[in-house]
Amino acid sequence: MRVLIIKTSSLGDVIHTLPALTDAARAIPGIRFDWVVEEAFAEIPTWHPAVDRVIPVAIRRWRKAPVAALLSGEWRRCTRALGATRYDATIDAQGLLKSAFLTRYVHAPTHGLDRGCAREPLASRFYTHRHAVPPGQHAVERVRGLFAKALGYALPAGPGDYGLDPARVPADPAAPAAAAPYLLFLHGTTWATKHWPERYWRQLIERAVAGGWNIHLPWGNAAELARAVRLAAGLPGVTVLPRLKLAGLAAEIAGASACVAVDTGLGHLAAAFGVPTVSLFGPTDPGYTGAWGANQLHLASNFHCAPCLQRRCSYQPDAAERARFDIVAEQPLCFTRLGPQRVWDALNGLLAAATAGSAAPANGANCPAADTVFAADPLPGTHPPVARAVFDRKAR
Numbered sequence: 001m002r003v004l005i006i007k008t009s010s011l012g013d014v015i016h017t018l019p020a021l022t023d024a025a026r027a028i029p030g031i032r033f034d035w036v037v038e039e040a041f042a043e044i045p046t047w048h049p050a051v052d053r054v055i056p057v058a059i060r061r062w063r064k065a066p067v068a069a070l071l072s073g074e075w076r077r078c079t080r081a082l083g084a085t086r087y088d089a090t091i092d093a094q095g096l097l098k099s100a101f102l103t104r105y106v107h108a109p110t111h112g113l114d115r116g117c118a119r120e121p122l123a124s125r126f127y128t129h130r131h132a133v134p135p136g137q138h139a140v141e142r143v144r145g146l147f148a149k150a151l152g153y154a155l156p157a158g159p160g161d162y163g164l165d166p167a168r169v170p171a172d173p174a175a176p177a178a179a180a181p182y183l184l185f186l187h188g189t190t191w192a193t194k195h196w197p198e199r200y201w202r203q204l205i206e207r208a209v210a211g212g213w214n215i216h217l218p219w220g221n222a223a224e225l226a227r228a229v230r231l232a233a234g235l236p237g238v239t240v241l242p243r244l245k246l247a248g249l250a251a252e253i254a255g256a257s258a259c260v261a262v263d264t265g266l267g268h269l270a271a272a273f274g275v276p277t278v279s280l281f282g283p284t285d286p287g288y289t290g291a292w293g294a295n296q297l298h299l300a301s302n303f304h305c306a307p308c309l310q311r312r313c314s315y316q317p318d319a320a321e322r323a324r325f326d327i328v329a330e331q332p333l334c335f336t337r338l339g340p341q342r343v344w345d346a347l348n349g350l351l352a353a354a355t356a357g358s359a360a361p362a363n364g365a366n367c368p369a370a371d372t373v374f375a376a377d378p379l380p381g382t383h384p385p386v387a388r389a390v391f392d393r394k395a396r
Helices: 011-027 059-064 066-072 074-083 097-105 121-126 139-151 198-210 222-232 246-255 265-272 319-324 333-337 340-355
Strands: 002-006 032-038 051-057 089-092 110-113 129-131 182-186 214-217 238-240 258-261 277-281 296-301 371-375 387-389
Touching (some): 002 011, 011 032, 011 265, 066 074, 074 097, 089 139, 097 110, 097 121, 110 121, 129 139, 277 340, 296 333, 296 340
Parallel strands (some): 002 032
C-alpha cells in the first residue's frame, strides 16, 4: 500500500505528524509513504524509515511571487510530481485550503478532517472521505486519529512513537565535534514576545558553566548570532555554533544531554528525539504549542495577562512592577515568573530523572505527554505551581 501525505508546514506541525506514520507502519505491514512538504522542512520526512519519497513545495515563496512561480515552471513541475504516482490513498493532515487544493492533482481517494474539525472548514470540500476527529486533543493525537480512520486500523492505545532514526540524520561537517557532554540552549524564536530575556539566558549559562557543563548556542540569523556571541562572551566552555542546516541542528539536538528552549519549532524536534527539554512559555500557552513526548517539561507563566498570544507586548506595568523589575531588560514581564534559578532547578530535576531511568525511552515509545508547570509568582499569598497534561487546541 502506498499513501501520499500532505503536511507542508510548519516545523512543529510536520514533526507532530511522525507518530501517525509509525502507527500505520505497525498496523499495515509493507505500507509506504510519500510526503508533500515545504522545501525548508524537506529533510524531516526522510528521517522516518516508512517514507520513500519527499515532494518539496514552496507555497510560502510562491505566494510572494506567483507569476515567477508560473513562468519558472516550478508550479508545473510540482503538479506533475503530484500526479506521477498512483496512490492507494492521500491524507491531507493539515486541514487548510492551501493543502487541500494540492489534492486536486493527485490520482487517489483523498482523506481529511470533516467540516467541523478542519482548521479551515472549506478545506473539507476537496476530500472524497471526511473524518471526524474530536478537537481538544494534542495535534499528535489528532493526526494519529485521522490516519487510523483514513487507513482503517484501530488507534493504538497509549502515546505515540515519533519513529525517528538518528542514524538517518546526517551530521553537518561545519558542526564542531563534541568532546564532552553538552547542554543546548535554543534561544531563537520568531515573535519578539516569545524571547526569554537575554539577561536571564546569561545568568542561566553562568549557573550551567559553574556546574561543570559545556554549552552550545545555535543561531539562524544575524540577530541570533549577535545574541549568542554576547551570551558566550568571557565564559569558558560556551560554544557559539556555526550556522547549521536543519539536519545539522537535528544532530546537535539529538546529541545533547538536555535542552532549554523558548517556544520554537526546534523544541518539538528535541521532543521527537526524546532529549530532556525545559520549554519556556510566557505569552503563549503550552496547551496550544507545547512539545509532546518523553522527558519534556513546560514552564508556563501565570502573569496577569498570560497567555496573551500576542506578538507584541502591550502590558503596562504598575508602579510596584516598575520598582521591582528592570522594565527594559526583563521584557516581556510575563517571563519574570520564570527566572534563571527556577529554570536551572527544573533542568537539574529533569536531568536527574532521565539519569535515574525514570523517563520514557528516547525514541518516544510508550512515553507520557509532557507536563506543564505553571510558574507562580514567588510572592507570599500566590498559588503554588500545578501540573497537568498538555493538549493542543491549535490542531482544530
